[in-house]
Amino acid sequence: MPGQHPHRAGRAVSGGHDDSGIAGSALEGGSLSWRARASTFLATSALAGPLAGAAAHAETAVASVAGLSVSAIDVMQLAVFVGVTGAALISAIVLIRERARTSAENVELRSRLADINAALRRSEALLNLRDQRVVVWAAENKKPELIGTLPVESGAPEDRAAFLAFGRWLMPRSAAALEHAVAGLREKAKPFDLVIESQAGAPLEVHGRKSAAHVLVRFLSLSETQRSQARLKIENQRLAADHDTMIGLLDALNMPAWLRGEDGGLKWVNRAYADAVEAENAEAAVREKKEFLGGQARDAIAAQHRTHPVFEQSLSSVIEGDRRVFAVTDFAGSDGSAGLACDTSAIEAVRGEYERTVRSHADTLDQLNTAVAIFDTDEKLRFFNQAFQKLWGLEAGFLH
Template sequence: MTIGEGDVRSKHAAYGRPVLRKLRTLLASASSAMPIVLAASSAAHAQDALGKINTPFGVEVGTFEVVQFAMFLGAMGAALLSAGWLIRERSRIANENRQLRDKVADLNVTVQRNEAMLNLKDQRIIVWEGASSTPNLVGTLPPEIGVPEARALFLAFGRWLQIDSATLLDRSISALREKARPFDIAIETSKGAPLEVQGRTSGGYAIVRFINLGEARAAQALLKTENYQLSEAVGTLRGLLEAVDMPAWHRDGDGRLTWVNMAYAKAVDVRDARTAVSDARELFGSQARERIERDKAANRRFHDQLSTVVGGDRHVFRVTDVAGSAGSAGLAADISEIELIREEFKRTVLNHSDTLDQLNSAVAMFDANRKLQFFNQAFAKLWGLETAFLESSPDNAMLLDRFRSDGILPEQPDWRRWKDQVLAAYHSVESQEHVWYLTDGRTLRVIVNPQPKGGVTWVFENLTEKLELQSRYNTLIKVQGQTLDHLAEGVAVFGSDGKIRLSNPAFASLWSLKREQIAEGLHISAIRRLCEPVSDAAHWETFVTTVTGFDDERQSLSGHIELSTGKILFYATAPLPNGQTMLTFVDVTDSVQVERALKEKNEALERTDELKNDFVQHVSYELRSPLTNIIGFTELLQTPMTGPLNDRQRDYLDHIGTSSSVLLTIVNDILDLATVDAGIMELDISDVSVTDAVTTASEKVAERLKEHNILLDIRIEPGTGSFRADASRVKQVLSNLLSNAANYAPEGSTVTLACRREQAEMVFSVHDSGPGMPDYVLDSIFKRFQPYPNGGRKRGAGLGLSIVKGFVELHGGTVDISSAAGMGTQVTCRFPLEARTFSIAAE
């Protein structure tokens, strides 16, 4: 390639074209100024008609001459300026032309030298200009090394290079052209000749140079190729180790860390791998490292499980560390989850074994070699086998032969064929089911289930009890059916869909229905239409709602329904399992009529009792006033104011006063009982002194006790104090008890009145040594108007103990009586320490 003078001239001409364009612009400006000058000239002529212009030299010059002179001066000045500018530009252009000629000469020398260098025999260059796909080729390579001379064949690298070299070259050229990434590689031709390839970029050019190597350089290239391949392999392996989530490391001959991956850095809790290496952060403890070094010293490798703490938790790693001549490399796989899963699997197997041991069904598992691997206790119990024998892993066929020899399995027409048919499950993929009838009468359901990894699982279910229960169930169903058919109670069972499931003849008879009208599957609405004409429609509406409703909580209903035929039926609904409902009907016409009669009689008795109470209360009130008058006039007659009385009159008045007092006491007792029965008696609660109450009561009966020479023994335990009650009623209770005891106590005997405090109760007891009472009398001793002549000195109205019981219970207490023939009688009254009014009527 050369550069001639024509090229310089063309360049100079190209450079001078802008100068000519500038000149043309100036001339055009001057021509455009001419009309203005002419216009000025015409104006001057017009002024000349008016006068002349005087010059300083005394010469008169006209305006036209002045204009012409000015134009001349302007043209001369423009010409001089243009000439000066053209001279300067020409001088500059001449200097530039000299410089360009010198540069062209230098470039010619350089081009010739480069062509000489590029046309060397032992190298060839490919040049791509920009993104152009067609390159230029310069130079040649010896054809004896397997490099084609033709352009198209040379660019087809895969035809004359080895496969790996062609792949490497294509990848390197693509990186050079697309990413401007330079390269220096060594490749081999298909004949095994090495070539050095260099790739560079310069400006917009991509240049690849192929250089033939000599023997020394060829060996160096081969080493370079091997080094490159080893570097690529090491880089790939390190990239792989960086990608896996397993700590990996490399140590030098002295055992120091030289490289670790990011998984190792994370495991030792550092920011990056470089920090882990610089800080010599160890993954395992000193004892574990010493163990690794011992094994590597003995066997050049270590492979075992080690544990360490990572992230605050203990992890188990499977460590592999291999020693080499220049150091060692190791890899640790975290198997903590695998160990957990293995332990969980063991626990699951044990749990399943324990669960299977609890089953009543016999289970046995055989492996692919038909050896027993597992059995539960039910299996050993079912066949009566020893545990030691089963733990020896007997063969499945041998077990079947033993069952036959022990007489458990029945004889088969062709035993071998039957056994082969049963053991065919080892070659099957589907479960099999058999029924075995043992010689001892047991029936077994046998399920043979093939396992995914070979072997089978045998499940033996004893159906003997199930079949017996099924037979009993069928018998029970028949018995229940016969029982329902002979019940006098009408029964109908409906399903959740409202259709009848079963009914007995009594149901049809009670509702005057035919048997075919209540056939199974008939809906309750159809039965309702048949029964509503003789019954209340509201009841059947309730029955339909109960049977077909969707209530979350199903309730039982019961009641009476009266038919237009005069029958009275007692009905009841009962929810049954599976959404079923049972309706029962019982003919209670006779019992209802009897009940009604009894109610009427009871109401009559209650009215009679009310009349009796009204009569007693009315008579008692009416008797009290005359008795009060009699007592008052008797006491008045006994006073000296009415005059002297003889002895007989005085005796009569004493008898009248005594009898009137007794009658008034009876009337008062009757009134008190009537008040208690009416529930209107109110207690006057206050603090009651036990000593005062006992003293007052004893004074009231002192004359009667003295009259019959009876001693009163009062026993008040220390600390009794007082309690809250109605003082007058307590005294009346004690008086009645002492009076009753004085009436039955023998002459010269002793009556005991004891008082004590027991927890929250005040207890009074009166005991006499009288004849006592038999058991049949004790049952009615508290009934009113029932005195018993069992040794008493006088017969009363029979109200004393009734009043005692009424007053004590009104306080919230209780009364107990204990007596036996010849043992006396003891009455015990218990008052609460804090009494309150109870509206309880005394019996």
């Protein structure tokens, strides 16, 4: 009956040929060509899943129209397979490229590591020389690391603890300066360059620097020429320290003190000198050339220096309207002179009073009828009265 075989309906013969078979073949060929194109598209697209479902639906519709026996499940499985294969291919390509990039980076890192190791070996070779030693603090709470050695003649100990105890093998002044400099470097990042002296008499150069993560103090042994220069530098530092000490002492004395240049002009005076000449301060006294002693006293000092470098004499000077007596000592050197004045006015007053008392007592004893004679510890006659002279009948010249 019509309608019982719907798949066979629509067959037509034209000119003795079966057109239905030809049409079916054409449809089937067209369907296979479309599947190949869809597979290529799905393999290169990230939307393989959704497109696979759409392709399955279209395939089912076409198959229904064309009367083919291809199911939707077969089409979906083919689309999923093609999508997974394409994704795997793309992933493989990406992984290959990433591996190549990683391999290139590893080669570069190996090259850089080899360069760093070579530089480290060079640095260690330089630091391990016997003419220098480096102390490295890596962190605030970690013990320092010591690299390199110093010559035996430098007097520096090899033991780590003994080396870090600077006061045991350095001169006291050098040890104090080094410890102060290291503390300033570690706490305030203040670099320093010092020349220190060991107890063996060997000079050493010390350089302190601080980087972002390390504190480095390097001790260098010097050549003979450098040692001579270092000794001169140490001697200069010692003389400068002694000069400052002596200047501080003279400035603290309550006695006028002064330094003169080769031309005889004032170079330095202390506070007592400035107070004695009524100057605002010591610098003003030097600048205004205020003299403590009079012209005759200065001439006497200059005349004495022509034949003898030391002048010692009591001189008088007017201070705050009063005439006072000073025991002046002045020494002339090759580049100038230095002087010190001690106020002896009180002593002179006591001496005058004593002499007046002695004369008064002598006059009193001389009026006595009793013979009186006074001898000193050396049994020399120091005093006699007229009664003593008459008692023994001796002449005054002989008794004196």
